[in-house]
Amino acid sequence: MWSDPVILEWILIGVKILVIFGLVLTIVPYTVLAERRICAWIQDRVGPNRVGFQGLLQPIADGLKLMLKEDMLPNHVHKVLFTLAPALVFMPSLMILAVIPWGSTIGPMKCVVSDMNAGMLFALALASFTVYGIALAGWSSNSKYAFLGGVRSVAQMISYEICLGLSLIPIFMQAGSLNLGTIVGYQTQHGWLILYHPLACFIFVTSLFAECNRTPFDLPEAEQELVSGYHTEYSSLKFGLFYLGEYANMLVASALVTTLFLGGWSLPFAPFNAPATRVWVGLIHVMVFVAKVCSVLFFFIWVRWTVPRFRYDQLMGLGWKVFFPLALVNILVVAVIMACKANL
Amino acid sequence: MIVKRPKLSFWDRIYVPQILMGLWTTLKHIPRKKFTRQYPEEKPPLPERYRGVPTLVRDPEQRVKCVACQLCEFVCPPRAIRVIPGVRAETPSEAKVEKEPEDFIIDMGRCIYCGLCEEACPEEAIFLKKHYAMAGYSREHMVLHKDKLLEMGGIRADRIGKWKNK
Numbered sequence: 001m002w003s004d005p006v007i008l009e010w011i012l013i014g015v016k017i018l019v020i021f022g023l024v025l026t027i028v029p030y031t032v033l034a035e036r037r038i039c040a041w042i043q044d045r046v047g048p049n050r051v052g053f054q055g056l057l058q059p060i061a062d063g064l065k066l067m068l069k070e071d072m073l074p075n076h077v078h079k080v081l082f083t084l085a086p087a088l089v090f091m092p093s094l095m096i097l098a099v100i101p102w103g104s105t106i107g108p109m110k111c112v113v114s115d116m117n118a119g120m121l122f123a124l125a126l127a128s129f130t131v132y133g134i135a136l137a138g139w140s141s142n143s144k145y146a147f148l149g150g151v152r153s154v155a156q157m158i159s160y161e162i163c164l165g166l167s168l169i170p171i172f173m174q175a176g177s178l179n180l181g182t183i184v185g186y187q188t189q190h191g192w193l194i195l196y197h198p199l200a201c202f203i204f205v206t207s208l209f210a211e212c213n214r215t216p217f218d219l220p221e222a223e224q225e226l227v228s229g230y231h232t233e234y235s236s237l238k239f240g241l242f243y244l245g246e247y248a249n250m251l252v253a254s255a256l257v258t259t260l261f262l263g264g265w266s267l268p269f270a271p272f273n274a275p276a277t278r279v280w281v282g283l284i285h286v287m288v289f290v291a292k293v294c295s296v297l298f299f300f301i302w303v304r305w306t307v308p309r310f311r312y313d314q315l316m317g318l319g320w321k322v323f324f325p326l327a328l329v330n331i332l333v334v335a336v337i338m339a340c341k342a343n344l
Numbered sequence: 345m346i347v348k349r350p351k352l353s354f355w356d357r358i359y360v361p362q363i364l365m366g367l368w369t370t371l372k373h374i375p376r377k378k379f380t381r382q383y384p385e386e387k388p389p390l391p392e393r394y395r396g397v398p399t400l401v402r403d404p405e406q407r408v409k410c411v412a413c414q415l416c417e418f419v420c421p422p423r424a425i426r427v428i429p430g431v432r433a434e435t436p437s438e439a440k441v442e443k444e445p446e447d448f449i450i451d452m453g454r455c456i457y458c459g460l461c462e463e464a465c466p467e468e469a470i471f472l473k474k475h476y477a478m479a480g481y482s483r484e485h486m487v488l489h490k491d492k493l494l495e496m497g498g499i500r501a502d503r504i505g506k507w508k509n510k
Contacts, residue, residue, distance in 0.1 A: 042370045046380040202360075306370045307363055 016113045020097050023290070027297075028247045029059030035247075035301050042305045066240035074141075074233055081140035086238045088133030089245035092126040093252040099123055100255045101181045102289050103265050104275040106282035111265070112181060119180040120172070123256065124165055127211060130249060131157040134213075134220060137242070138230040149229025152312070153213065153220035159319040160210035160217075166327035167203035170334040171260055184264030188273045194261040199330050201261045203323050208253040210319070213246065214300060216307040217315055254296035258289065262296070265289040390474050395459045397475040398425075398450055399497035400490065401468075405437060408494065409469035412443040416461035416470055424454035425461060448493055452478045453486040471497065 033048070033055065040047025049055040073079065099119035103111030116122055131154055138150015171193055172178060175186040187193055194201045210217040221229030231242045258264060265285035266273050276282035310318065355361060381388060390396075403409055412429035430446030432438055461470050475496055480486045488496075 038374070041374045041378075044373055044376055044379050046378050046382070302367060302370065303363075306366045 069236040071236040078140035085137035086241035092129040093248040103286035141233040163323040164207040401497040401500040
């Protein structure tokens with residue numbers, strides 16, 4: 001029965017899903033810790049260093065605290081949607097991870113849960129799904145701060161989704177595929193795409209900041225104006241899920257940047273610049289991918305503690321009047337260059 | 345007053361160079377020395393004349409200096425001090441002193457750390473030392489008795505030597 005290839009395939013997929021889940025559930029709490037430590041360092045403080053060695057057990061303490069808090073369900077909320085919303089924020093990011101290749105091959109196993117040909121399209125479609133969770137949370141909370149946070153978030157995410165998609169079109173034109181595995185494969189042979197498309201990378205990363213509600217675009221939860229925006233009414237585990245979802249989104253964003261622009265699991269020298277034939281090379285590929293994702297995560301955190309929040313009109317102006325035309329011009333320029341190369 | 349908006353150059357308006365400079369600034373702060381003091385392990389340096397918890401002191405010959413005159417009790421503005429006078433044992437070194445406190449009670453829940461007791465004491469027996477973190481689970485916890493006060497005060501080398509010829 002075990003030699004049946006179909007069953008083997010299913011078991012393999014199960015293993016991969018578990019690996020992804022494990023990776024997410026370890027990296028995300030530690031991103032929260034990293035955020036707190038790095039924020040402290042930037043502000044010449046020490047940060048949480050009491051729980052375990054150098055505060056390494058802090059995420060567990062945080063999780064326990066959130067679990068032990070009273071799970072409040074205010075009387076004035078729409079109960080079903082209020083409960084559903086946190087899950088809706090967390091789910092899409094986990095689903096996007098299914099199409100991201102987190103390594104080349106380990107033995108006969110391809111290191112991606114679903115090697116989908118429309119992978120990036122799938123990812124973009126799901127990325128816009130997060131906004132439903134936030135909008136529903138804002139609306140079902142039935143309070144003005146949460147509502148304003150939700151409204152802002154919808155406007156912001158819809159505006160930046162356009163730049164997000166458009167900035168990637170030059171990549172697809174050059175790599176000739178929407179399959180993330182193929183895009184990484186292209187980069188192993190021709191060099192990282194950030195070298196060809198720095199502008200696209202810049203627009204993409206900035207739009208991702210907006211998509212993840214990170215400073216400088218964290219208007220949906222601007223503490224000084226909106227208490228804490230769409231999750232003002234949440235407490236306990238539901239709040240924790242929002243929190244986790246936010247960082248899981250960040251993780252997914254970092255993974256996408258790594259895959260699309262920073263060469264995914266590859267390193268620019270042999271034997272790491274081609275799909276692994278040996279197991280240890282495959283394992284190093286996975287580690288390289290994780291290391292790159294962590295670097296991008298560090299960049300996210302670093303930017304957050306450097307750049308102040310944009311004003312709302314500046315945010316919209318930047319999205320529609322700067323990035324949108326820039327992305328279009330970028331597509332045009334890349335198209336002209338590619339056409340010239342092909343015909344000359 | 346009208347504040348004129350500064351005219352930004354193109355370089356300023358594209359924003360990115362400024363952000364990069366900001367990123368460089370924050371990066372420089374990461375390895376820098378931290379200002380945090382790890383409190384319970386690392387105590388702050390206190391000034392010489394810090395007024396902490398009032399304590400009773402002994403002289404270098406281990407004699408309790410307090411003679412239970414109760415001046416501190418009378419001067420204490422929040423009435424935190426209570427002295428119960430007693431008769432001093434007639435050991436040779438303490439023969440000429442009649443009284444000593446049978447119990448000396450300071451309610452730290454009431455003490456305002458004003459230092460008037462120290463000022464009023466004619467025998468230089470009570471001093472506000474550098475203890476400061478007083479906390480307890482109940483009001484009873486906050487009441488200090490003679491033994492505890494003497495333990496906290498320790499021995500204080502006598503500057504004037506008032507007791508030398510007693």
